[in-house]
Amino acid sequence: MAERMIVIGGDAAGMAAASQARRRRDRDDLEIVAFERGRFTSYSACGIPYWISGLVEERDQLVAREPEVFRDEFDIDVRLRHEVTAIDLDRREVVVRDLTAGRELREGFDTLMYAVGASPRLPEWARDEVQGVFGVQTLDDGAALRAWLDADPAPRSAVVVGGGYIGVEMAEALIQRGLAVTLVEQAAQPMSTVDEDMAALVADAMRATGIEIRTGVEVTGLTERDGRVAAVVTADGPIPADVVVLGLGVRPNTGLAEAAGMPLGPSGALRVDRRMRVVGVPGVWAAGDCVESLHRVSGAAVHIPLGTHANKQGRVAGINIGGGYATFPGVIGTAVTKVCELEVARTGLREREAREAGFEFVSVLTESTSRAGYFPGARPMTVKLIAERPTGRLLGAQIVGRSEAAKRIDALAVALWNGMTVEDMTSLDLGYAPPYAPVWDPVLIAARKTVDALLR
Numbered sequence: 001m002a003e004r005m006i007v008i009g010g011d012a013a014g015m016a017a018a019s020q021a022r023r024r025r026d027r028d029d030l031e032i033v034a035f036e037r038g039r040f041t042s043y044s045a046c047g048i049p050y051w052i053s054g055l056v057e058e059r060d061q062l063v064a065r066e067p068e069v070f071r072d073e074f075d076i077d078v079r080l081r082h083e084v085t086a087i088d089l090d091r092r093e094v095v096v097r098d099l100t101a102g103r104e105l106r107e108g109f110d111t112l113m114y115a116v117g118a119s120p121r122l123p124e125w126a127r128d129e130v131q132g133v134f135g136v137q138t139l140d141d142g143a144a145l146r147a148w149l150d151a152d153p154a155p156r157s158a159v160v161v162g163g164g165y166i167g168v169e170m171a172e173a174l175i176q177r178g179l180a181v182t183l184v185e186q187a188a189q190p191m192s193t194v195d196e197d198m199a200a201l202v203a204d205a206m207r208a209t210g211i212e213i214r215t216g217v218e219v220t221g222l223t224e225r226d227g228r229v230a231a232v233v234t235a236d237g238p239i240p241a242d243v244v245v246l247g248l249g250v251r252p253n254t255g256l257a258e259a260a261g262m263p264l265g266p267s268g269a270l271r272v273d274r275r276m277r278v279v280g281v282p283g284v285w286a287a288g289d290c291v292e293s294l295h296r297v298s299g300a301a302v303h304i305p306l307g308t309h310a311n312k313q314g315r316v317a318g319i320n321i322g323g324g325y326a327t328f329p330g331v332i333g334t335a336v337t338k339v340c341e342l343e344v345a346r347t348g349l350r351e352r353e354a355r356e357a358g359f360e361f362v363s364v365l366t367e368s369t370s371r372a373g374y375f376p377g378a379r380p381m382t383v384k385l386i387a388e389r390p391t392g393r394l395l396g397a398q399i400v401g402r403s404e405a406a407k408r409i410d411a412l413a414v415a416l417w418n419g420m421t422v423e424d425m426t427s428l429d430l431g432y433a434p435p436y437a438p439v440w441d442p443v444l445i446a447a448r449k450t451v452d453a454l455l456r
């Protein structure tokens with residue numbers, strides 16, 4: 001009889017695992033059933049802000065693979081609108097609620113793939129039944145927000161609560177749709193994924209596009225009119241809002257796993273080994289936004305919910321379930337985003353993280369340009385490097401600039417991944433031609449200045 005694999009969660013991690021397992025084992029050997037509580041599989045949540053803004057025209061452009069493709073080409077039985085409500089490890093069964101038919105099923109498994117992602121953090125005040133408040137995590141969430149924005153009369157004012165990268169991308173999307181947008185952030189700057197000096201550049205650029213930013217302000221409640229949101233309440237007074245978007249970060253969806261007795265790590269996400277097996281739970285695998293990863297620089301277990309990790313981890317799990325051998329080597333915190341015209345990138349540790357990890361370091365900010373200074377379209381670029389003192393090992397890097405800035409982080413990520421020192425980096429053979437870089441690329445200038453700082 002075929003072994004039975006059940007996948008919970010039909011997006012990046014879950015379907016990557018399912019497809020990889022199927023590539024190695026046919027249906028007679030492995031039956032695969034995937035439960036997804038939403039209406040979509042393998043969609044790009046990362047693309048939601050660009051569909052909300054209108055840059056991406058059709059919702060279905062964000063769907064990489066429809067359930068039919070999984071059924072017909074991969075022989076994977078995808079069941080949409082099916083929510084797993086419990087895992088019974090003793091009986092090797094999951095309890096599933098068919099949300100369309102309104103009935104409950106129990107389904108047995110030999111192998112379980114837990115890939116349920118994360119959920120937006122919900123403050124107390126957002127739990128009331130007031131309409132017009134949206135977290136954005138799944139394509140269903142995006143579709144609900146888009147329907148609210150497309151309604152007649154259309155909302156005119158928006159408040160984004162929280163200035164993480166999702167909040168910042170959503171603020172951009174909403175201003176591009178013509179709404180009056182206020183971003184409310186409790187900290188001193190939005191964009192807390194980079195250091196404050198770099199985040200200040202992001203805040204300036206956002207203000208220049210018309211987004212109002214209120215920092216050091218906490219939202220404590222909502223006011224409503226006929227059950228619909230009318231304003232957010234803050235200590236500074238109410239801010240009108242026909243729509244509220246939550247950008248307060250996410251929490252790993254560990255509830256089902258915890259209830260089944262699976263272990264959580266220090267980050268609060270599920271503990272897995274390097275082959276993506278849930279630690280101490282035979283036959284159960286997990287990947288994506290619900291698990292923690294090893295940070296290769298700090299050595300800490302971290303929860304960094306990104307699509308890039310979810311896809312790689314799901315692939316690793318699937319290869320192993322399929323009988324192959326693969327490991328996930330950890331993360332270094334590389335991330336890029338775009339805020340209006342500004343590109344923002346980071347890799348490795350921020351100053352605070354380097355301090356918390358116990359490193360002695362120097363951190364150096366360098367201003368340069370994206371192209372040769374005389375070449376049309378050359379734009380300013382700020383690069384910040386953090387290097388261990390006295391070894392000079394690169395610990396972290398951040399870039400804020402306009403065109404051609406963000407993806408320069410990849411060179412720095414490769415250097416950091418390979419443990420290079422800033423001294424080594426000064427002679428890296430990076431490409432140069434006036435339309436692409438100054439003769440000393442911003443990355444090389446930053447490395448040189450950091451070497452100087454280490455010698456001081």
Ligand SMILES: Cc1cc2nc3c(=O)[nH]c(=O)nc-3n(C[C@H](O)[C@H](O)[C@H](O)COP(=O)(O)OP(=O)(O)OC[C@H]3O[C@@H](n4cnc5c(N)ncnc54)[C@H](O)[C@@H]3O)c2cc1C
Binds near residue numbers: 011048137309
């Ligand atoms: C607006 C936005 C922008 C982003 N931009 C980027 C970016 O630019 N770069 C990047 O690397 N990452 C980005 N991300 C993060 C990225 O989308 C996630 O890291 C990735 O989707 C995680 O994949 P996952 O499969 O672990 O979880 P998810 O994509 O969240 O999928 C989990 C699935 O499980 C389903 N599910 C949950 N519980 C159950 C249950 N009990 N039963 C059945 N199904 C269940 C959910 O409906 C969901 O479809 C962005 C995310 C958002 C929201």
